[in-house]
Amino acid sequence: QQQVKQSPQSLIVQKGGISIINCAYENTAFDYFPWYQQFPGKGPALLIAIRPDVSEKKEGRFTISFNKSAKQFSLHIMDSQPGDSATYFCAARKSLYNQGGKLIFGQGTELSVKP
Amino acid sequence: DVKVTQSSRYLVKRTGEKVFLECVQDMDHENMFWYRQDPGLGLRLIYFSYDVKMKEKGDIPEGYSVSREKKERFSLILESASTNQTSMYLCASSLYGVRGQGAEEQYFGPGTRLTVT
Numbered sequence: 001q002q003q004v005k006q007s008p009q010s011l012i013v014q015k016g017g018i019s020i021i022n023c024a025y026e027n028t029a030f031d032y033f034p035w036y037q038q039f040p041g042k043g044p045a046l047l048i049a050i051r052p053d054v055s056e057k058k059e060g061r062f063t064i065s066f067n068k069s070a071k072q073f074s075l076h077i078m079d080s081q082p083g084d085s086a087t088y089f090c091a092a093r094k095s096l097y098n099q100g101g102k103l104i105f106g107q108g109t110e111l112s113v114k115p
Numbered sequence: 116d117v118k119v120t121q122s123s124r125y126l127v128k129r130t131g132e133k134v135f136l137e138c139v140q141d142m143d144h145e146n147m148f149w150y151r152q153d154p155g156l157g158l159r160l161i162y163f164s165y166d167v168k169m170k171e172k173g174d175i176p177e178g179y180s181v182s183r184e185k186k187e188r189f190s191l192i193l194e195s196a197s198t199n200q201t202s203m204y205l206c207a208s209s210l211y212g213v214r215g216q217g218a219e220e221q222y223f224g225p226g227t228r229l230t231v232t
Contacts, residue, residue, distance in 0.1 A: 002174075009155065034220075043119070043205055043223030044158070089157060102148070102173070103221065105158040 002027060004092050006106025013113050019077035021109045023090035026071060030092040034103070035064065035075050038087045047088070048075070080113045087111070118142070119224035121206055127230045134193040136227050138206030145211035147189035148221065149173075149181060152203040164189055165211065196231045203228050 006023045013019045023033075034049035050057045050064040050073065057064045063076040077084055090106040122137035140147065146165050150158040150173075160173030162181040170181050178200060182190045189208075193200055204227045209219040 006157070036223075041225065043207070043225050045223065046220045049220075102160060102163055103158075104160075105150075107155055107157040 002104055004090060004104050004106045006090050006109060008109060009107065010110045011112070013077075013080045013111065015080065015082060015113055015115050017080050017113075019080045019084065019111055019113070020074055021088055021090070021111070022072065022074045023092075023106050024070075024072045025092050025104075027092070027094065028071070029094050030104075032093040033064070033066065033073050034091050034093070035062075036089045036091065036105075038089065038108075040086075044087075044089060077111075080111075082113045082115050085111055085113050119206055119208055119222050121204075121224040121227050123227050124225065125228050125230075127232065128193075128196050129232055130197060132193075132196050132231075134196050134229065134231075136191040136193075136204055136206075136229070138189045138191070138208075138224055139187055140189075140206075140208040140222070141187065142208065142210075142222070143186065144208035144222075145186070146209045146219070146221075147183065148207040148209075149179075149189065149191045150205045150207065151175070152205055152226070158205065161191065196229075198231050201229060201231045 004025045035047045036044035037047040038044040048059050048062050061078045066073045088109045091103040093103050119140045148163040149161045159175050164170045164183045180192045206224040207221040209221045
């Protein structure tokens with residue numbers, strides 16, 4: 001119930017294409033769903049996040065689609081660029097009173113955008 | 116800018132050694148976390164702390180302990196390193212989050228790649 005399942009494990013996309021990464025969860029108590037982006041040699045950094053009361057959130061070329069009934073959410077990268085090549089992690093958080101909550105991360109997707 | 120620093124980028128230790136990984140954040144964050152990152156497994160939470168001297172087990176605490184004597188510093192200790200603890204270790208920090216009021220972004224350090232031989 002605490003797991004977040006992410007797919008695919010790796011993804012190769014041509015420049016200008018759309019990259020799509022999917023995540024699924026089971027615990028309906030999760031209340032916050034962020035995506036983190038990690039470049040080689042760096043720690044992950046927050047890219048975009050969504051709460052379950054909305055079905056979509058867009059920031060520039062990055063969009064999260066959220067399907068509460070299916071317990072799934074996905075990251076779409078429009079007009080993918082070589083600079084988007086990185087590892088992407090989805091996550092889900094269950095709020096913990098007085099503790100700010102802890103994140104459960106997916107397995108990660110290594111995205112490579114070919115020029 | 117929030118800065119989370121980790122004491123070493125690369126570390127090589129022998130089996131049975133006691134290993135200390137140090138993490139310091141400069142933004143007065145209440146919460147601090149230790150994760151390990153392994154290919155195909157994502158980030159797994161080892162321990163976290165929401166206040167000085169407070170600690171909570173994460174999902175994989177076995178073989179690890181932590182110490183938080185000061186708000187800005189969170190240490191991960193491998194009492195007797197083993198080869199299956201070879202991994203990338205990531206420290207993170209975040210502000211205290213009030214239940215229902217919003218989630219707080221976690222800020223990560225660059226990681227320490229630990230090799231146990």
